[in-house]
Amino acid sequence: MSLPNIGGEHVDGLFVPPFPDPHPKKSSLFWRFVRGWNSWIHVLFQKSYTMKMGEIRTPGLHMYIANELSLVKRIMGDWRGFPKHHLLVRTLGPAIGNSVFSANGDDWATQREMINPAFQQAALGRTFPMMRDAADALAARIRALDLSRPVDVDPLMTHVAADVIFRTLFSLPLGDADARRIHDAFNWFQRHAQSASMLRFYRLPSFGFFGRSRRAAADIHAVFAHIVQQRLDAYRVTGDSGANDILASLMAARHPTTGQPFSFSELMGQVSTIFLAGHETSASALSWALYCLAGDLKIQQAARNEVQLVAGEQPFEAEMLRRLPVLRNIFRETLRLYPPVAFMPREVSCPTQMRDKNLRPGAMIVVSPWLIQRNPEHWCCPHAFNPARFEDVENKTKIREAWLPFGAGPRICVGAGFATQEATVVLATLLRAFSLRPVPGVPPEPVSRLTLRPKRGVQLYLARR
Numbered sequence: 001m002s003l004p005n006i007g008g009e010h011v012d013g014l015f016v017p018p019f020p021d022p023h024p025k026k027s028s029l030f031w032r033f034v035r036g037w038n039s040w041i042h043v044l045f046q047k048s049y050t051m052k053m054g055e056i057r058t059p060g061l062h063m064y065i066a067n068e069l070s071l072v073k074r075i076m077g078d079w080r081g082f083p084k085h086h087l088l089v090r091t092l093g094p095a096i097g098n099s100v101f102s103a104n105g106d107d108w109a110t111q112r113e114m115i116n117p118a119f120q121q122a123a124l125g126r127t128f129p130m131m132r133d134a135a136d137a138l139a140a141r142i143r144a145l146d147l148s149r150p151v152d153v154d155p156l157m158t159h160v161a162a163d164v165i166f167r168t169l170f171s172l173p174l175g176d177a178d179a180r181r182i183h184d185a186f187n188w189f190q191r192h193a194q195s196a197s198m199l200r201f202y203r204l205p206s207f208g209f210f211g212r213s214r215r216a217a218a219d220i221h222a223v224f225a226h227i228v229q230q231r232l233d234a235y236r237v238t239g240d241s242g243a244n245d246i247l248a249s250l251m252a253a254r255h256p257t258t259g260q261p262f263s264f265s266e267l268m269g270q271v272s273t274i275f276l277a278g279h280e281t282s283a284s285a286l287s288w289a290l291y292c293l294a295g296d297l298k299i300q301q302a303a304r305n306e307v308q309l310v311a312g313e314q315p316f317e318a319e320m321l322r323r324l325p326v327l328r329n330i331f332r333e334t335l336r337l338y339p340p341v342a343f344m345p346r347e348v349s350c351p352t353q354m355r356d357k358n359l360r361p362g363a364m365i366v367v368s369p370w371l372i373q374r375n376p377e378h379w380c381c382p383h384a385f386n387p388a389r390f391e392d393v394e395n396k397t398k399i400r401e402a403w404l405p406f407g408a409g410p411r412i413c414v415g416a417g418f419a420t421q422e423a424t425v426v427l428a429t430l431l432r433a434f435s436l437r438p439v440p441g442v443p444p445e446p447v448s449r450l451t452l453r454p455k456r457g458v459q460l461y462l463a464r465r
């Protein structure tokens, strides 16, 4: 059961996009189960947004939420003391195995060291033309649609984000059929993984949900397993990685002490992680950014003017992106309002005191960008879409500490620079080619499972320019 959305309208000259109206009081165990079945953000109540630390008990889990910024810093900075929670690791297992997103301790540190080079500045520069090609292919796909009707931009954003990852991982564009297969399979995976998690939190049998999430994950793997196998076989024979892409960098990576490369199954784990962590999140951010731009025509026009001033009708170049501050702030503000990873669960590894609470080993402690980034103590008019807030130099420290859509500390998103470059080129391409208008009466509804997505897509009118 979901709460009514509020927002989707202008208040005091600012566009307030939709979010679930928080419950006045903490719900009972039963209602938390019912609401959490589909979406974590629908379990929240009013005080969740301002409390420093909260506590929730279910039959199978003792959970805390840490909102106070000093606690957030402590938790996110201590990757040994607060590893990824084993329930999250188990939920993600079928999709990403033991890879850099889910590993803990020294194993994580080694994996991170091995994948870092694929995302460094030089590598990012190499990926730019592939991102631009994917953005151009997206604009062509949209031009071929019947634009007299509303368009659901969400599957289009999933397609372009998956295409960007496909091109940068494998130097190959992603076909329409595979894009659809991935979109459907990951939605299916998220739905069943969410249900399986809720059942575990309540110590209930998983009723086959875990098995169904495994099948969905296998469907996604089938799209690229043969590519990884062929490239690895050729690399093992010739020593030639065959291209200058992320897969080449992963095949060339060596364990810092043993000198061993990733095995095929380790490589599949890293590729799946990069593929899923990299496209779901970016797709979500892009869909919400387009919705917010459609909701505020003035901001939309300001961003378009900036793009036109910097690039005119020329093809985009990487250096141009640095000269698009309005667009960059639109992306930041979208990630503030709709952080694709809304909750980051960690595990308490040894007895710990936090505020007035004694945390026991095994408890889950959650840091939530969704809550912190909508807390009125950190952000003025927290639910309003106001990209200009990021220009406020007086608030720089607060912005740095209370804005964490990419996480924080040593486990911060390895793809943050990649995602920013990708979103900027996709949004700039679309703003130059189309104008965007909302469809009255159908505001999107955010739901939060593994990632935060619009429940029934994002319907917009797009018109050629």
Ligand code: HEM
Binding pocket: 100, 101, 102, 112, 273, 274, 277, 278, 279, 281, 282, 285, 335, 339, 340, 341, 344, 345, 404, 405, 406, 407, 408, 410, 411, 412, 413, 414, 415, 416, 418, 419
């Ligand atoms: C808007 C887009 C993105 C957002 C909001 C985002 C968000 C995040 C967050 C919050 C984390 C940390 C999770 C935690 O600490 O529990 C994370 C980790 C990660 N992200 Fe992203 N991400 C985005 C795009 C990408 C892209 C494009 C890639 C790769 C191409 C990527 C790859 C990863 C990986 C591999 C990790 C695990 C890092 C580690 O644990 O060492 N992400 N991301």
